[in-house]
Amino acid sequence: MAAPCVVTLVLTVLLVLLLLLGAWKRWRRWRTASRHVAVVVLGDLGRSPRMQYHALSLAKCGFSVTFLGFYHSKPRDELLQNDRIGIMGLTELQMLAVGPRVLQYGVKVVVQALQLLWAFVKMEPSTYVFLQNPPGLPAIAVCWLVCCLCGGQLVVDWHNYGYSVMGLVHGPTHPLVLLAKWYEKFCGRLSHLNLCVTCAMRDDLAQNWNIKAVTVYDKPASFFRETPLDLQHQLFVKLGCIYPAFRARSEPSDSAVEWSAFTERDSRSGLVTHRPGRPALLVSSTSWTEDEDFSILLGALEKFEQLIADGENLPSLICVITGKGPLKEHYNRLIVQKHFRHVQVCTPWLEAEDYPVLLGSADLGVCLHKSSSGLDLPMKVVDMFGCCLPVCAVNFQCLHELVRHEENGLVFEDSEELATQLKTLFSEFPDPAGKLNQFRKNLQESRQLRWHESWTRTVRPLLVDI
Template sequence: MIETVISIAFCLSSVLTVLILLLPSQYVPERAKSGGSSNDTEQHKTSVQILVLGDIGRSPRMQYHALSIARNGGKVVIIGYNESDPHPDITTHPKISIVPLRPHPRLLQTSNKLLFIIYGPLKVLFQIGCLWKCLAYTTTPSRWLLVQNPPSIPTLAIASIVCFLRQTKLIIDWHNFGYSILALKLGQSHPLVKLSIWYEKVFCKSASAHLCVTNAMKTVLKTDFNLEAPILPLHDRPASHFKPILDSNARTAFLSKLPETKEAFASLKPSSLRVLVSSTSWTPDEDFSVLIDALLQYSEMATTTHTHLPNVLAIITGKGPQKEMYLEQIAALEKRDKLQKVTIRTAWLTVPDYAQLLASASLGVSLHTSSSGVDLPMKVVDMFGAGLPVVGWDRFEAWPELVTEGVNGLGFGSSEELVQHLVELFGNNDKLELLRVGAQKESSRRWDDEWNPIAGSLIGLT
């Protein structure tokens, strides 16, 4: 009997010892200053991990965070999916490194609502394992962990636990709410959506501070989430590579060489062609049919009652789950000869080419509808950075924080309203140029000007 008790005690103590040894190592400022194993030596003012449970290359705001931290003397590790090329400065900066997350099996990706309910938990379990391994063991401890939200499941829970064990301070950067995006797929009253609301409100309370993209979002976080930690609005601003091209001849020269636009410019005079640009993630929160319907109406009007209207070349950039569905619709319209005055092309461009395309185009279009009503589309910020006027879906609360109606852009709430704007602006170049002047003035407001006194001050870099 005694031998059995001793054996059980020995086994339990062995298991406990292994668990203790496997606990994540902690961030120790004293060890960092002395050049210890944390690798956060005196040459770095602080260390920050940035977690993106998504494609790093398609997360511009988090890349801008990384560049700002590194330029101000901090050490940065970006954790996320390495599916597309990040900003060139990210890959070449000596203070920035990337730790890629293992992508989930393609089998677990589905747009079917029933299969989503089945595959969803399996996908979450897979992500839990990958996140825990990466945050707790693969990477060395850091002073701060900056987490992009959404997605919130399982990011917030894993980040909260790891930060507690590693003595790391957690900052949540709120781009939107995870539950509001989930509601687009399942409906507001679905039990999983209600669970997501509870989850997000519980685990966000472990953060030391919160950043958010609008003042309206700060109000929601303060009143509905009852957060006591500091909530700091940090509006998106364009990075330095988005710049206006003031010379119209230079804009035409670029469009004449870009593979996606040079064919149209070769067959038409620049004065009889307008280039429209829309960047989309091809997801349900951007109803792309609104733009297709508007272009369809524009083409009909331009060939019948408003023959003075110029041709339109619409360049749609981005990747996403609904892309093929819309491409089939566009192909069917072209086959039926319904887009005589409109040409629609898709593109996936390098960062420099995308920036120049925005600066060279005639008009930008945003179809972001905002699942929460309090987030804003980053694409419009980039367009303003390039001096490109914008027309966008404006039926949500935070829209006026970004666009000044009639000065740098126009809002719409239907395809009919959008086509009215296209006819008005493309039929009267003076009105279009007036908006361009407003957009160029908006381009002077830059990311570092916003980041330094808010996020930089928060983590002790400025």
């Protein structure tokens, strides 16, 4: 008897809140014409770069923006300092530790629905609600109801499919996964406008979901660019205070010269140069989860270490792996057990402003992203290309929409192939005539569109002011 009473009470509260929300919002809209947009992420705002870019572009186009989601890590300063953008943080509910899994998910969904409703009550009426999917449960349904009651329009930005991400944990035939797929497919059709990240996803949405979407490719923001040598040196010295991999292995004989592992600066002239015989800098980014198979990179580094030990003419290698996640400490222990001599692995968590500087300072990027649906693209590669950083990326279904093999980088299938590519690319390092620098030159000459320029061409014309 208790369970039906609780469900009835929850549904009654939701209905009352919706009615109050609708009445209040319509009164507010009658009082003032709104050019306000809510950008919603049921995830960490600081780790949602595409939605940050949406918010910034909307603000540049004259909208006031509320950026709504979980505030675990800091978004970019450019967003925090924008007078047109306000951040509204949600409190993330931890899963219950007791009871059936279905009950745990049910309670979490109901609480998040109430949180979203209350957030919309507190904010200005919205002309548009931009929603990231995944996660879309319960956000798609809640945002659609709010838009219906308040006269706004729902814009769903499809980054992937939520049910396919759940399927990595529970298996594709699990009842929760099937329920999530039904919900996503049904509620996804309720939006007024759909955006997606690849043409492959656009076609899949049209053919299998009956959803018409517009492809909006991820593009690098303006701050992703090649880093001047003096800024590289500043970053390396800063990181060297914390991480030994960035420090020179000896002190300079001249006290007027400052060394990092890669650069040296003469304090008399201010001139910064690369150090002779410097190591190569490889950068990768991962969420330290099983879906991004770090073991591929670790296996390739082992083979690269052995090549140097066998006398191959290759530079020593410093591999920087950024990100945080549940398996980070597990893999850190595995790295220590390898006892590398010619390869150093560093796993820092960087400030948002330092990450693009690091990418713009690196010699090669490695992407381990594997899509759960096969239909999205790794934004980390977009950022690397913005810095004219060549990439080796693990292959999957639609990667060709971003990485063109032998033109702006290389595509690999396993650790053996990645190790071969590292050998090929670094065999002439740092010769400017080498293959690695040819890829960089191709990226420099490609004149890539930046995010806001691309956004104003593709998204802004779709928004009709109300």
